[in-house]
Amino acid sequence: QPVLTQPPSTSASLGASVTLTCTLSSGYDDYKVDWYQQRPGKGPRFVMRVGPGGIVGSKGDGIPDRFSVLGSGLNRYLTIKNIQDEDESDYHCGADYGSGSNFVYVFGAGTKVTVL
């Protein structure tokens, strides 16, 4: 099953842009990844799904246009433009893996985004 790697933290100034990276383990370059936002003390919220060709399906409910995704090789990116205070959150990536009659869903360790 794939392993998803995320840097533990990053920061950006109010109004700037930030790009988060989720890296799939070798051999999984055709996999889709799901991005989730988790504000402090809250449950996660689905942001959007990204594959090698970009967004797959629709954004999650209420996700602003400032959020976009890109896929390249083993990397799946989430970019936040014009970052706002309410974007300060933990961002998790996840991916499903199914082999035969099995199903597993794996998450990365998450990236904490701080807005300066």
Next chain:
Amino acid sequence: QVHLVESGGGVVPPGRSLRLSCAASGFTFSSFGMHWVRQAPGKGLEWVAVILYDGNNQYYADSVKGRFTVSRDDSRNTLYLQMNSLRAEDTAVYYCAKDPLWFADRPEYPQHWGQGTLVSVSS
């Protein structure tokens, strides 16, 4: 508007059992697969289990296989997680989440999430 409310968390000694519930509203519960995901204090997310819309298929993380059982009662619009032989490492906030595809014969991902319920395994 999808609304999920988890309950049943609390403090329990190691080796004991606990059953979590997730009350669903705002969608046709019986048509969708449902997940459980947990988050240990200060840690990342860990997928626990999923049950398909018809209740006939369930999948589990290796860390809980044989100890946890996911089930559903469509007449009550409620999802359950029966947790047996609890360990200290099961301490976490447990979230239920709705899968996006209806009548799917395979899960996709946890799309809509509840606010979670805290389970603390401690003597």
